[in-house]
Amino acid sequence: MIAAHAPSLDTVFAALADPTRRTILAMLLEDDMAVTDVAEPFSMSLAAISKHLGILAAAGLITQEKRGRVKWCKLDPDALKGASVWMQGFGQFEPVNLDAFEAFLERELGAEGDAIL
Amino acid sequence: MIAAHAPSLDTVFAALADPTRRTILAMLLEDDMAVTDVAEPFSMSLAAISKHLGILAAAGLITQEKRGRVKWCKLDPDALKGASVWMQGFGQFEPVNLDAFEAFLERELGAEGDAIL
DNA sequence: CGCATATTCAACCGATCGGTTGACGATAGC
DNA sequence: GCTATCGTCAACCGATCGGTTGAATATGCG
Numbered sequence: 001m002i003a004a005h006a007p008s009l010d011t012v013f014a015a016l017a018d019p020t021r022r023t024i025l026a027m028l029l030e031d032d033m034a035v036t037d038v039a040e041p042f043s044m045s046l047a048a049i050s051k052h053l054g055i056l057a058a059a060g061l062i063t064q065e066k067r068g069r070v071k072w073c074k075l076d077p078d079a080l081k082g083a084s085v086w087m088q089g090f091g092q093f094e095p096v097n098l099d100a101f102e103a104f105l106e107r108e109l110g111a112e113g114d115a116i117l
Numbered sequence: 118m119i120a121a122h123a124p125s126l127d128t129v130f131a132a133l134a135d136p137t138r139r140t141i142l143a144m145l146l147e148d149d150m151a152v153t154d155v156a157e158p159f160s161m162s163l164a165a166i167s168k169h170l171g172i173l174a175a176a177g178l179i180t181q182e183k184r185g186r187v188k189w190c191k192l193d194p195d196a197l198k199g200a201s202v203w204m205q206g207f208g209q210f211e212p213v214n215l216d217a218f219e220a221f222l223e224r225e226l227g228a229e230g231d232a233i234l
Numbered sequence: 235c236g237c238a239t240a241t242t243c244a245a246c247c248g249a250t251c252g253g254t255t256g257a258c259g260a261t262a263g264c
Numbered sequence: 265g266c267t268a269t270c271g272t273c274a275a276c277c278g279a280t281c282g283g284t285t286g287a288a289t290a291t292g293c294g
Contacts (some may be wrong), residue, residue, distance in 0.1 A: 016130040035271060186239070
């Protein structure tokens with residue numbers, strides 16, 4: 001198949017549209033994790049999480065490196081740059097509001113295990 | 118039904134994940150438009166475009182106001198703020214690169230009528 | 235009124251999505 | 265070598281998605 005080296009906005013936004021995947025990204029923001037550890041807080045099968053991670057990797061949002069029998073997942077925020085540039089063109093937003101993001105993350109991670117966000 | 122006053126990130130990102138809808142947003146960036154006019158450059162049915170606009174409106178990305186028999190569509194960039202804040206938390210990106218956005222828009226609008234992006 | 239224009243609704247279609255389960259391939263450790 | 269662990273693959277499922285078509289609903293205009 002033809003490799004998609006530069007993930008399209010389609011793929012990136014579609015990857016971000018799922019709450020499970022956004023929660024995973026938020027988890028990886030704190031530390032790199034093995035697939036099994038990523039899956040632990042969720043009440044769904046390992047295979048499902050593996051698929052989610054595959055989608056995130058295809059979108060370029062994470063990278064996965066296999067060391068031994070453990071596959072480590074690492075956040076790769078560069079992929080968000082293109083999408084972020086696209087979005088910001090619409091609003092001429094004020095400078096980044098990191099406080100708002102912190103608050104958001106707290107809510108998102110605080111609800112781990114439940115399908116709220 | 119229960120109104121979704123604050124569109125979720127789910128809805129916003131899902132709305133942005135479709136190239137047709139992103140193109141529509143880019144078109145509305147230049148001017149407000151009637152549904153029929155939005156549909157004109159696309160090679161798909163009016164009903165399909167009407168659905169797309171409905172999805173964009175549900176995500177809060179546009180507002181629609183009916184004057185006479187014409188429904189005017191207007192960009193509402195505020196809805197992007199939440200999503201933008203979320204995304205920027207991951208990358209600590211450099212300040213907005215509007216030049217990059219201009220270039221992007223040119224490509225996107227230059228391909229109008231074809232299903233490229 | 236009668237007709238054209240603007241837009242949506244409803245039913246349908248194939249494709250994709252998010253999830254499950256069970257079998258499978260690799261690697262680590264005793 | 266045997267066994268437990270890590271992770272993916274493949275087949276399947278119901279739900280949603282993006283599109284079509286044809287009929288219906290407004291509204292404007294002569």
